[in-house]
Amino acid sequence: MRRPFPRRAEADFSRFLEKNPQIEEDREFSLRLASHYADLYRLVSRLYGASGGIRELVESFCLLLWQKRQDRDSRLRQIDRERVSRADWYRQGDLAGIQLYVDRFARTIPGVTEELDYFQDLGVNMLHLMPLLKTPRDHNDGGYAVSDYGGVQEDLGTMEDLRKLSCELHQRGMVLALDYVLNHTSDEHPWAQAARAGEGCYQGYYFTYLDREIPDRFDETMAEVFPETAPGNFTWIPEMNRWVMTVFHRYQWDLNYANPRVTREMVGILLDLANQGVDILRLDAVPYLWKRLGTSCQNLPEAHLLLRLLNVCARIAAPGLVFIAEAIVQPREIARYFGEEEWAGRECELAYNASLMVLLWDAVATGRSALLQRGLRELPHPPGDTAWLNYVRCHDDIGLGYDDHHLRDQGWDPRAHRDFMVRYFTGEFPGSPARGLRFMYNPRNGDARISGTTASLAGIEAALELDDPALLEEALALQVALHGVIFSLGGVPIVYAGDELGLCNDYSFADEPHLAGDNRWVHRPWIHREDRVGRLREGTVAHRIFHELQRLLAVRRSTAALRSASVPEVIRQGNPHVLSYVRTGSGGETVLVLMNCSRAVQQVGEETLLPAGLGPGAVDIAHRGRVFGVPLRLEPYDFCWLTRS
Numbered sequence: 174m175r176r177p178f179p180r181r182a183e184a185d186f187s188r189f190l191e192k193n194p195q196i197e198e199d200r201e202f203s204l205r206l207a208s209h210y211a212d213l214y215r216l217v218s219r220l221y222g223a224s225g226g227i228r229e230l231v232e233s234f235c236l237l238l239w240q241k242r243q244d245r246d247s248r249l250r251q252i253d254r255e256r257v258s259r260a261d262w263y264r265q266g267d268l269a270g271i272q273l274y275v276d277r278f279a280r281t282i283p284g285v286t287e288e289l290d291y292f293q294d295l296g297v298n299m300l301h302l303m304p305l306l307k308t309p310r311d312h313n314d315g316g317y318a319v320s321d322y323g324g325v326q327e328d329l330g331t332m333e334d335l336r337k338l339s340c341e342l343h344q345r346g347m348v349l350a351l352d353y354v355l356n357h358t359s360d361e362h363p364w365a366q367a368a369r370a371g372e373g374c375y376q377g378y379y380f381t382y383l384d385r386e387i388p389d390r391f392d393e394t395m396a397e398v399f400p401e402t403a404p405g406n407f408t409w410i411p412e413m414n415r416w417v418m419t420v421f422h423r424y425q426w427d428l429n430y431a432n433p434r435v436t437r438e439m440v441g442i443l444l445d446l447a448n449q450g451v452d453i454l455r456l457d458a459v460p461y462l463w464k465r466l467g468t469s470c471q472n473l474p475e476a477h478l479l480l481r482l483l484n485v486c487a488r489i490a491a492p493g494l495v496f497i498a499e500a501i502v503q504p505r506e507i508a509r510y511f512g513e514e515e516w517a518g519r520e521c522e523l524a525y526n527a528s529l530m531v532l533l534w535d536a537v538a539t540g541r542s543a544l545l546q547r548g549l550r551e552l553p554h555p556p557g558d559t560a561w562l563n564y565v566r567c568h569d570d571i572g573l574g575y576d577d578h579h580l581r582d583q584g585w586d587p588r589a590h591r592d593f594m595v596r597y598f599t600g601e602f603p604g605s606p607a608r609g610l611r612f613m614y615n616p617r618n619g620d621a622r623i624s625g626t627t628a629s630l631a632g633i634e635a636a637l638e639l640d641d642p643a644l645l646e647e648a649l650a651l652q653v654a655l656h657g658v659i660f661s662l663g664g665v666p667i668v669y670a671g672d673e674l675g676l677c678n679d680y681s682f683a684d685e686p687h688l689a690g691d692n693r694w695v696h697r698p699w700i701h702r703e704d705r706v707g708r709l710r711e712g713t714v715a716h717r718i719f720h721e722l723q724r725l726l727a728v729r730r731s732t733a734a735l736r737s738a739s740v741p742e743v744i745r746q747g748n749p750h751v752l753s754y755v756r757t758g759s760g761g762e763t764v765l766v767l768m769n770c771s772r773a774v775q776q777v778g779e780e781t782l783l784p785a786g787l788g789p790g791a792v793d794i795a796h797r798g799r800v801f802g803v804p805l806r807l808e809p810y811d812f813c814w815l816t817r818s
């Protein structure tokens with residue numbers, strides 16, 4: 174819904190057009206600018222109103238958008254038109270992604286372009302490439318410390334390679350997603366270098382302080398992201414004789430968005446990336462985008478306003494572009510990054526469903542579905558055209574971001590339960606087949622997180638090492654079942670590359686000095702051509718998993734209830750080890766999803782089938798039409814997608 178122009182904005186807009194008559198000649202652009210101008214104006218005023226000069230500032234944003242529109246080629250403008258006419262193109266059923274490191278998957282961007290058949294063979298159509306812009310060679314946090322947003326890491330290729338990849342993807346009906354690391358730059362970015370050289374203007378791009386007074390006050394209320402390797406939130410820079418805010422690693426300098434110049438620069442870069450043919454930008458670390466003394470500096474209202482401003486800019490200058498929010502916080506907080514429905518309310522069209530991911534692993538460790546069921550039931554519904562991005566694993570650790578009162582309601586002590594989770598997935602808990610690693614233990618509060626690939630956490634690594642066929646069967650079943658959940662929940666599922674082949678932990682990082690201190694690299698395996706070829710050899714782990722995921726993705730594409738944007742309806746049933754929910758298509762057709770979260774055989778009675786309108790003879794479309802007797806018998810980690818026969 175459009176709200177009327179604030180009177181000042183209206184006058185300013187007319188004056189702006191008079192001064193820049195060329196803009197009105199581009200009807201498409203000027204109409205979009207006109208329809209979003211009021212929102213742009215309001216957002217800029219709310220963020221920067223206190224400093225005055227709003228008209229000039231808004232004008233400078235408009236000119237920037239106009240300039241970036243000039244750089245947008247006709248191919249991308251055509252895509253813009255198509256997407257504007259199907260506003261929720263990204264959730265119309267069949268978007269499914271894979272996330273990968275260019276170097277670890279195919280060495281270079283052209284190497285990835287040559288592998289597009291592989292992705293289509295699996296059945297994914299969205300390629301999320303991990304950060305690939307220029308970074309310092311050593312201190313780069315896997316690409317999350319950018320030293321030049323205008324160039325690609327030399328070893329990976331060039332911007333031209335990226336554009337070619339985008340064209341090739343679009344020709345195949347696929348889309349490209351890229352990270353936008355916008356909370357911080359590398360300490361080797363030219364802005365940071367200028368700041369270090371004493372240029373006050375660039376020091377104002379970051380948070381810098383002469384003494385510890387303000388840093389100490391910030392530290393009182395801020396958490397630590399990497400307590401083992403990067404304690405505290407500030408780093409002393411001797412050349413500058415100042416402290417600088419570094420929430421993540423000491424070489425990642427937080428940008429100061431309270432400075433509108435920073436915002437304008439970062440909007441420009443965002444649109445430059447869009448103009449390379451990027452369809453989806455994963456906005457990294459969005460909770461941290463705004464800082465204020467006396468707060469946790471996470472999820473502040475201004476961070477939301479800033480994201481709305483970025484979104485409005487995209488709607489005007491590159492409307493084919495959508496955002497993914499990367500906010501690994503409490504579910505209710507994550508959902509706020511979708512934004513609200515009112516004016517300029519949209520922030521990110523997609524958001525990582527971090528709580529689902531944790532609760533899936535919780536169900537594995539406990540063998541019980543209660544917490545997962547509750548988490549799903551209470552998960553906020555994505556508003557309007559937005560959707561969850563569902564995943565089993567990603568390149569980061571598993572952080573145990575539970576709702577503590579959900580744990581207490583189960584009779585579990587939050588601290589003890591988190592300890593149990595870490596001990597389960599590091600294999601310390603008796604009987605656990607998991608082979609994860611403890612990540613970032615914080616002795617001050619006892620917190621720790623978990624690293625490890627799906628296969629190693631699921632028990633495949635242990636089974637292969639112990640040569641235990643029964644354990645292997647179980648672990649394979651689990652690896653597939655977890656994907657069976659994310660493929661059947663709606664939203665956009667995303668596979669973490671290597672998981673489609675069942676790749677286990679890769680310990681080679683320990684021999685590389687600049688990686689050794691960060692064990693997240695254990696689950697960022699090198700994926701060799703032989704690994705991919707392994708999927709073609711029957712009897713291998715890779716073959717088993719790849720073909721199961723391939724089949725499930727195909728079934729998802731052809732099943733209206735699974736493709737639909739409907740929200741899963743969680744079903745209460747008697748067996749505490751079984752996850753159960755129903756998906757409904759627009760024509761009323763239903764699919765009942767059941768997953769046995771335990772390592773024992775489980776039964777499900779007929780009463781569970783009824784809410785989904787199913788009875789005896791229901792057919793499991795996830796397993797080539799398998800038919801069950803009643804009660805239904807689910808093997809360890811078995812799952813099914815049931816429909817009427």
Ligand code: OTU
Binds near residue numbers: 317354458459460502
């Ligand atoms: C992200 O993760 C990236 O995914 C990481 O790979 C980066 O190291 C990091 O940003 C810095 O760029 O804390 O443990 O709420 O949780 O942004 C991972 C969001 C992280 C943060 C998240 C961050």
